[in-house]
Amino acid sequence: MTTITARNIVIEALNAASIPELSSNKGIIEFSSGVGDIKISSLELDSLAKMEFCIYIEIHYGVSIVPDRLDEFETLSRLASHIQDILDD
Amino acid sequence: MTLIEKLRNFRKVIPDIQALVSINESICYRDLSDIVAAGAATLYQHGIKPNDCVGLIVADELEHILASLSLLALGTRQITLPSHDSSDKHRDLILRSQVRFIVTDQLDVNNNLNLDLNYISWSRTNFLPINRSLRFTEGMLLISTSGTTSNSNIVPFTETQISDQAERHFDYSHERLLRLSSVEFNASKRHRLYSLWNGGTNVFRPNGGLQEIISHAISQEVTCIDVSRMHVSEICSIPNIKMLSGIKVRTGGTEVPMVLRNEFSSMVPGSLYVRYASTETGAISMAGPNDHNIEGSCGKPLPGVKVEIVNDFGETLPSNSIGEIRVQAKGMATNYLDNQEQTTRRFRDGWFYPGDNGCIQTDGNLIVYGRKDDMIILNGINIFPFEIEHVLEMHPDVDYAIALALPSTIHGQIPVAAVQLKPGSKVGLEELMNYSREKLALKCPRRILITEALPRNGQGKLLRREAQSFFMQKKI
Numbered sequence: 001m002t003t004i005t006a007r008n009i010v011i012e013a014l015n016a017a018s019i020p021e022l023s024s025n026k027g028i029i030e031f032s033s034g035v036g037d038i039k040i041s042s043l044e045l046d047s048l049a050k051m052e053f054c055i056y057i058e059i060h061y062g063v064s065i066v067p068d069r070l071d072e073f074e075t076l077s078r079l080a081s082h083i084q085d086i087l088d089d
Numbered sequence: 090m091t092l093i094e095k096l097r098n099f100r101k102v103i104p105d106i107q108a109l110v111s112i113n114e115s116i117c118y119r120d121l122s123d124i125v126a127a128g129a130a131t132l133y134q135h136g137i138k139p140n141d142c143v144g145l146i147v148a149d150e151l152e153h154i155l156a157s158l159s160l161l162a163l164g165t166r167q168i169t170l171p172s173h174d175s176s177d178k179h180r181d182l183i184l185r186s187q188v189r190f191i192v193t194d195q196l197d198v199n200n201n202l203n204l205d206l207n208y209i210s211w212s213r214t215n216f217l218p219i220n221r222s223l224r225f226t227e228g229m230l231l232i233s234t235s236g237t238t239s240n241s242n243i244v245p246f247t248e249t250q251i252s253d254q255a256e257r258h259f260d261y262s263h264e265r266l267l268r269l270s271s272v273e274f275n276a277s278k279r280h281r282l283y284s285l286w287n288g289g290t291n292v293f294r295p296n297g298g299l300q301e302i303i304s305h306a307i308s309q310e311v312t313c314i315d316v317s318r319m320h321v322s323e324i325c326s327i328p329n330i331k332m333l334s335g336i337k338v339r340t341g342g343t344e345v346p347m348v349l350r351n352e353f354s355s356m357v358p359g360s361l362y363v364r365y366a367s368t369e370t371g372a373i374s375m376a377g378p379n380d381h382n383i384e385g386s387c388g389k390p391l392p393g394v395k396v397e398i399v400n401d402f403g404e405t406l407p408s409n410s411i412g413e414i415r416v417q418a419k420g421m422a423t424n425y426l427d428n429q430e431q432t433t434r435r436f437r438d439g440w441f442y443p444g445d446n447g448c449i450q451t452d453g454n455l456i457v458y459g460r461k462d463d464m465i466i467l468n469g470i471n472i473f474p475f476e477i478e479h480v481l482e483m484h485p486d487v488d489y490a491i492a493l494a495l496p497s498t499i500h501g502q503i504p505v506a507a508v509q510l511k512p513g514s515k516v517g518l519e520e521l522m523n524y525s526r527e528k529l530a531l532k533c534p535r536r537i538l539i540t541e542a543l544p545r546n547g548q549g550k551l552l553r554r555e556a557q558s559f560f561m562q563k564k565i
Contacts (some may be wrong), residue, residue: 048531051468055503059536064499 004034006084009061010076017052019043037077040070061087091227091248092255093162096122096492103288106466106554107192110309111293118288121158127216132192135209139164139225142186144179146193148172150272150293154193154281156211157272161228168243171273176202180201183507185243185427186189186231196238210362231426232248234368243426244369251279255286257391262287264337268315269308270549276341277369282313299323303333304553313337316548318505325352333357339364339375344551346479348426350381355465363387364377365457367443369435370394370421374455375436384479385447386457394418399441406448414447415440415541446473465494465504472504472532474553480528481506481537484521485512489543491556492534499525506534507556509543523561 010075011032019034022028030036050067056073059067063086064078090098093247096118099106100517102117116124135141143165147153154167160167168186170179171173180202182188195213213383222318227248234242246254255261260282273277281291294302299320306314314336316324338353353361363376365387374398376388392395395417398406406412424432428488435442446464447457458473465472474492483492489509492501506525510516518537525533544555 041328052535055497055500055535057496057498058493058507064497066499070202 001013001084001087002050003080005033006080006087007032007034007076008078009057009083013053014043014062015043016056019045019047031076037075039075040073040079045070050053057083063087092123092282093158093248095252095286095288096125096158099288099454105291106288107293109151109154109293110265110286112295112305114151115245117149119496121285123219124155125158125162126218126219128155128213129162129216130220131217132159132163132209136207137163137165137190137192137209140166141190142166142168142185142188142231143190143512144168144170144183144188144193144206145189146170146172146179148271148273149194152194152211153272153278154285155213156194157230158277158280158285160192162225164225164228166229166231166245167435168233169273169275169278171271174271175332180204180244182233188463203332220261224311228282230279232279232368239376242431244422244426245426246422247320250422251282252286253393254279254418255283256419257372257393258323258406259392263289263290263312264307265290265292265311266313266315267292267309267311269294269302269320269547270315270317276366277315279371294561303327306336307332311336313339313538316337316546318342318349321345321349321353325356327347330356331484333360336360337362341366344489346475346482347384348479354378354381365455367416368422369441369443370416370418373416373418373443376454380454383450383454383456384428385387385458385475387447387451387455387457392457393420396449396455398447398514403437408449408451411448413442414445414455414457415442417441434474460553462561463494464491464500467504467531468500470531475507476532477504477525477529477534480525480532481508481521483528484524486510487521488512489551491543491551493553493557493560495560503540504525504532504534505536505538505560507540507543509540 027036027038031038050070054065054067057065063083094539099118100122106118106125107115108118109116143160145156145167168182168197190209192211230246232244259285266284268277270277271282279359284291292311295305316342332407334357336425338360341364345363359378361378364372366372373394374387374390376386378384380388397415398412400412421441444461445457446461447455451454459475463474477492478490481487487508488511490506492506495505497503509522521537544552546552
């Protein structure tokens with residue numbers, strides 16, 4: 001799995017979590033093309049959004065992530081790498 | 090009074106009323122009792138004795154009922170081995186019931202089961218004369234459950250229990266009843282026997298499609314047609330549905346969503362009856378034409394049936410509270426034949442627990458929400474599958490939907506759904522997801538799979554376990 005694919009999975013899941021104005025977020029656009037990164041804390045995800053994000057990843061890709069531990073990844077690129085590592089195993 | 094005693098009585102009281110009507114033959118009550126007595130005498134001469142266990146493989150519906158009645162008259166224990174079932178299924182039922190004889194109308198039945206069984210051909214042309222000096226003990230029916238949500242159980246019923254169940258259906262006394270599903274399905278067989286106990290008329294369906302069957306029902310002056318939920322959908326599609334006016338259409342269970350009930354009732358007002366029942370108790374309640382006002386409505390309990398809603402501690406809950414349904418009814422089963430664990434779990438303190446959640450409204454109406462075990466718990470949020478299924482089925486392009494729980498070590502269970510679209514529909518997944526999210530919010534399915542056909546058993550009931558397996562395979 002490529003890094004870009006893993007990053008796009010993260011964006012898919014953020015869309016599923018109904019994060020507002022995601023599509024117009026310049027940082028997201030750069031992130032999806034493989035450059036730039038975004039701090040997870042800057043997205044201000046509430047507990048519901050985190051739950052929906054993690055459910056999406058689990059149900060579509062079989063990767064289990066605890067919603068309360070999302071912030072520990074700090075950035076979306078680290079989160080994408082984590083997903084990529086699991087799926088590549 | 091047992092069924093066989095009733096038939097002897099009807100021989101004198103209603104001799105000319107039709108008891109059984111097939112395409113080729115009509116048998117009135119005067120002749121029915123004699124045929125049954127001759128059948129019992131013949132089977133006795135072939136070596137079947139009271140208390141022997143007999144497997145019945147008779148596909149012809151009228152002959153099946155005659156054979157079944159003869160076995161009851163002989164005081165045997167009988168179990169139906171549906172001709173459409175596999176050898177493995179037959180073998181399982183035979184061994185568990187300790188069957189020694191097979192009575193069959195199928196000449197090509199071979200003993201490919203490698204079991205020590207006596208095969209007896211059922212044919213009225215070989216009947217011996219009636220021997221009225223023969224008197225036997227009460228017979229017994231062993232009924233296998235459909236096993237839609239768990240492995241099949243075998244439920245023993247004495248003739249007296251069947252008669253007690255039949256008493257709830259006193260309206261059958263003036264009904265001419267046609268059932269779409271074969272007597273080889275246990276629910277269908279029991280209602281045929283209920284009809285006979287009440288002196289009603291059983292009309293058997295011809296071969297052919299729904300249109301032919303309905304035309305036949307009208308020509309035979311059928312007053313009540315019993316169908317599966319799937320048939321209700323099909324009936325709504327036939328062009329001249331209004332010809333059903335004046336005929337009761339009865340179907341079963343919580344699988345009949347309000348959108349379908351309303352659609353049917355708008356086309357044929359005053360006809361639809363929805364029954365809630367279990368193999369172990371027989372019919373529990375019935376929603377009549379004026380009772381289809383709330384999702385899951387199953388009407389008031391039938392005469393002789395008591396229904397309560399209890400919490401996890403077995404305490405009775407007040408009206409309008411949701412909890413587990415328990416039932417007490419004259420003639421209900423008291424145990425499973427060979428499953429002590431399930432017997433202990435389901436039969437407690439004189440009550441039977443069907444395993445469904447529901448509530449009783451202030452007016453006494455029973456609302457059934459679905460299987461307790463099927464409840465989906467997503468991070469502590471309780472979701473009844475029917476909540477998702479009914480919303481999806483309200484979508485104009487969805488024919489059937491089934492909601493399932495995918496296990497998750499983090500979230501408990503994640504609700505997902507599989508849908509079968511209406512023919513010609515082209516609705517996309519994204520639209521369905523958006524629609525269900527809008528209607529259900531947190532309770533929405535997080536993934537929807539579209540399939541050509543949802544898995545069903547022979548009676549048209551959706552098979553949740555198989556759907557679950559199907560979803561798990563398609564998940565990733």
